[in-house]
Amino acid sequence: MSxxxxxxxxxxxxxxxxxxxxxxxxGTAELYARAAEDREGFWAEQxxxxxxxxxxTRVLDWSNPPFATWFDDGELNVAYNCLDRHxxxxxxxRVALLWEGENGDERRVTYAELxxxxxxxxxxLTRLGIGAGDRVAIYLPMIPEAVAAMLAVARVGAIHSVVFxxxxxxxxxxxxxxxxxxxxxxxxxxxRKGKVSALKPAVDQALADRGGxxxxxxxxxxxxxxxxxNEIEWTEGxxxxxxxxxxxxxxxxxxxxxxxxxxxxxxxxxxxxGKPKGILHTSGGYLTQAAFTNRVVHDIxxxxxxxxxxxxxxxxxxxxxxxxxxxxxxxxQVLYEGTPDTPHPGRWWEVIEKYGVTVFYTAPTAxxxxxxxxxxxxxxxxxxxxxxxxxxxEPINPEAWVWYREIIGAGAAPIVDTWWQTETGAIMxxxxxxxxxxxxxxxxxxxxxxxxxxxxxxGEPVGNGNGGLLVVTEPWPSMLRGIWGxxxxxxxxxxxxxxxxxxxxxxxxxxLDEDGxxxxxxxxxxxxxxxxxxxxxxxxxSALVAHEATAEAAVVGASDETTGQAVAAFVIIKQSYLTAxxxxxxxxxxxQWVGEQIxxxxxxxxxxxxxxxxxxxxxxxMRRLLRDVAEGREVGDTTTLADTAVMSVISAQVR
Ligand code: PRX
Numbered sequence: 278m279s280x281x282x283x284x285x286x287x288x289x290x291x292x293x294x295x296x297x298x299x300x301x302x303x304g305t306a307e308l309y310a311r312a313a314e315d316r317e318g319f320w321a322e323q324x325x326x327x328x329x330x331x332x333x334t335r336v337l338d339w340s341n342p343p344f345a346t347w348f349d350d351g352e353l354n355v356a357y358n359c360l361d362r363h364x365x366x367x368x369x370x371r372v373a374l375l376w377e378g379e380n381g382d383e384r385r386v387t388y389a390e391l392x393x394x395x396x397x398x399x400x401x402l403t404r405l406g407i408g409a410g411d412r413v414a415i416y417l418p419m420i421p422e423a424v425a426a427m428l429a430v431a432r433v434g435a436i437h438s439v440v441f442x443x444x445x446x447x448x449x450x451x452x453x454x455x456x457x458x459x460x461x462x463x464x465x466x467x468x469r470k471g472k473v474s475a476l477k478p479a480v481d482q483a484l485a486d487r488g489g490x491x492x493x494x495x496x497x498x499x500x501x502x503x504x505x506x507n508e509i510e511w512t513e514g515x516x517x518x519x520x521x522x523x524x525x526x527x528x529x530x531x532x533x534x535x536x537x538x539x540x541x542x543x544x545x546x547x548x549x550x551g552k553p554k555g556i557l558h559t560s561g562g563y564l565t566q567a568a569f570t571n572r573v574v575h576d577i578x579x580x581x582x583x584x585x586x587x588x589x590x591x592x593x594x595x596x597x598x599x600x601x602x603x604x605x606x607x608x609x610q611v612l613y614e615g616t617p618d619t620p621h622p623g624r625w626w627e628v629i630e631k632y633g634v635t636v637f638y639t640a641p642t643a644x645x646x647x648x649x650x651x652x653x654x655x656x657x658x659x660x661x662x663x664x665x666x667x668x669x670x671e672p673i674n675p676e677a678w679v680w681y682r683e684i685i686g687a688g689a690a691p692i693v694d695t696w697w698q699t700e701t702g703a704i705m706x707x708x709x710x711x712x713x714x715x716x717x718x719x720x721x722x723x724x725x726x727x728x729x730x731x732x733x734x735x736g737e738p739v740g741n742g743n744g745g746l747l748v749v750t751e752p753w754p755s756m757l758r759g760i761w762g763x764x765x766x767x768x769x770x771x772x773x774x775x776x777x778x779x780x781x782x783x784x785x786x787x788x789l790d791e792d793g794x795x796x797x798x799x800x801x802x803x804x805x806x807x808x809x810x811x812x813x814x815x816x817x818x819s820a821l822v823a824h825e826a827t828a829e830a831a832v833v834g835a836s837d838e839t840t841g842q843a844v845a846a847f848v849i850i851k852q853s854y855l856t857a858x859x860x861x862x863x864x865x866x867x868x869q870w871v872g873e874q875i876x877x878x879x880x881x882x883x884x885x886x887x888x889x890x891x892x893x894x895x896x897x898x899m900r901r902l903l904r905d906v907a908e909g910r911e912v913g914d915t916t917t918l919a920d921t922a923v924m925s926v927i928s929a930q931v932r
Pocket of ligand 1: 541593594667670671672673695696697699701720783784797798799800809810
C-alpha cells in the first residue's frame with residue numbers, strides 16, 4: 278500500500294476540459310454554489326426533475342438516524358418516470374436500447390416499444406399475484422427483457438432482487454430465500470464467450486434441492502425468456518414462457534403512484550461476514566440521485582448522445598447507470614450481452630464504432646486488460662465519436678487512466694473517475710467533466726449536495742496531505758435504507774463506528790491531497806475487490822471449509838496487475854482426508870469447488886496448501902502476513918503471532 282501512496286503523490290498531471298466541452302456541459306460550477314447554500318433545497322430541485330403523481334412537501338427526515346426518509350409525503354411511479362413520460366412528451370420514437378447480442382443479434386427498442394412491453398409484463402405480474410412489496414428475483418443475461426423485467430416489477434410497486442447470471446445455484450438460492458421471492462424471472466440461457474451458457478438449470482436446482490433445510494419454498498412461478506435456445510427442463514404449472522405470456526397480455530396498464538419510500542430493490546453484496554447483505558433501496562430519493570448523477574457526471578444530452586455503460590444489471594452499476602439513470606433521463610444507450618473479447622479482442626471498440634457511442638463508462642480492470650493486449654487493437658476502429666469516458670468500481674492507476682485518455686479518448690475526452698458503492702446507490706465522488714481539472718488516479722471531489730471527509734479512528738478530520746477513513750457526513754437521497762431483514766447489521770456495519778458524529782463509514786481508506794482532492798486507497802476491511810467485483814474473504818473461506826478435504830482456510834486479496842486484487846487462499850487439509858486420498862490436484866479441485874459454490878468470479882487465483890496458519894495469541898488469523906506471502910514480499914512484523922516460526926514454514930511451503 279505505501280508504495281502505491283508514494284506513487285500517487287508524485288502524480289501532478291492535470292487535464293482541464295476543452296472550452297468546447299465546458300460550454301455545452303450539463304453540470305456547471307453553479308451547482309456547487311447552489312448546493313452549498315441550501316443542500317436540501319438543492320436536492321428538492323433535482324427531485325422535481327422527475328414526475329410526481331403527488332408532489333412532496335418534505336425533503337429530508339433525519340429525526341431517527343441512521344434511518345432517513347427523503348421526499349416521504351410525495352408519490353411517484355419509477356417506471357412511469359423511465360418510460361411513459363418520455364412517450365407522452367413526444368419522444369416515443371427515440372431509441373432507448375441499442376441491443377447487441379454477443380453472437381451478433383441486434384434489436385433496437387424505442388421508448389414507445391419498451392413502454393408497451395413493460396406494461397404487458399406488469400399485467401402478467403399482476404395476474405400472477407405480484408403486487409406492492411412482493412419480491413421478484415431476476416436472473417437474466419444482458420438482454421432487453423432484463424431491463425423490461427426490472428421496470429415492470431417497479432411499475433407494480435414490487436421489489437426486485439437481481440442476481441448476477443454468473444452466480445451459482447447455491448448463491449441464487451440463498452438470495453431467493455433471504456428475500457422470500459415469489460417469482461423468478463430467468464432465461465433458458467444467454468451467450469457468453471462464444472457459446473450458450475445455461476441459466477434455467479441453476480434456477481431449477483435452486484428451487485429443487487431443499488435437502489431438509491426446513492425452508493418453506495416461497496417461489497410460485499418461474500417466467501422464462503427464450504434466448505439461448507438450449508434444451509431445458511420444464512415444471513408444469515410453475516414455469517411460464519415469457520414469449521407466450523407477455524405478448525398475450527394487454528398493453529394497457531396505468532402506472533399507480535407509490536410513496537417515495539416504497540422499496541424499489543434489494544441487491545446482495547459481500548460484507549465482512551460469510552452471508553451477503555441485501556442492500557435495500559427505495560424509490561424517490563434513489564431515482565432522483567440516479568438521474569441527476571447520470572445527467573451531470575455522464576453529461577447526458579438525450580437528443581444526441583449514445584451512451585454505453587458496460588456493467589451487468591446484476592451489479593449496482595447496472596441498476597443505476599443502465600436501467601434507472603439513463604432511462605429516467607430519456608437517453609439512448611447500448612446494451613451488450615457478452616464478454617469484451619468474443620469473438621475477437623476488439624469487440625467493444627467495434628460496438629463503439631458501429632453505434633457511434635459518445636459516452637463510455639467501464640471499469641479499470643477492463644482498461645488494464647486492454648492495455649495488456651495493446652493499442653493496435655483499438656486503433657483499428659473509429660472511436661472518434663467518444664467525447665467522455667468514465668471509470669468505476671476500483672481505483673484506477675494513473676498509467677491506465679492516461680492510456681484510457683490517450684488511446685480510447687484520442688487525448689481529448691475528459692475522464693470521470695466515479696467513487697460510490699452498492700450502499701450509496703449512486704455516484705458520490707467524481708469530477709464534473711465540464712468543470713473539474715482532472716487528475717489521473719484521483720476520484721477528486723464530492724458531487725454537489727454530497728458531503729464527505731477523511732477522518733482518523735476517532736472521527737477527527739485528518740486534513741489535507743493526510744490519509745484515513747472515508748466517511749459521508751450528511752445523508753444523501755440514494756442512500757441505502759437498510760439491510761433486508763437485518764436492521765441491526767445495518768446500524769453496526771455502517772453507523773456504529775462514528776455513531777457520535779452520525780457519519781456513514783464507507784469501509785474505504787482514502788487520502789486527501791494538498792488541494793483537498795480524494796484519492797481512494799482500497800478497502801480497510803475484509804472485503805476484496807476483484808475486477809471491480811466485491812467479494813468477502815469470509816464467504817470464500819466458508820465455501821472452502823464446506824469441502825470435505827478442508828480443515829481450515831484463510832483468504833486474502835493479493836494485488837494483481839489486471840484484476841486489481843486476486844483471491845489467494847491458504848488451506849489446511851484434514852489428516853483423515855490425506856490418509857484416504859492423494860493430495861495431487863487438490864488445489865485445482867478446491868478452486869473449482871469455490872467456483873461452483875459461489876460463482877466463477879470467486880474462484881481463487883491461487884490455492885496454497887499449508888500445514889498451519891499465522892494466528893495471534895487470541896486466535897485471530899493475521900491476514901496481513903498471508904498477503905505478504907501471496908504478493909511475494911518479505912513477511913512483515915510477526916511479533917504478535919502465537920508461534921513466530923509459523924511464517925517461515927508457510928513461506929517455504931508456498932515456494
Ligand atoms: O472500495 C470501493 C470500490 O468499490 C467498493 C464498492 O463496491 P460495490 O458496492 O460493488 O460497487 C461498485 C460500483 C459502484 C467501494 O467501497 N470503488 C468503487 N468505485 C471506486 C472504488 N474505489 C476506487 N475508486 C473508485 N472510483
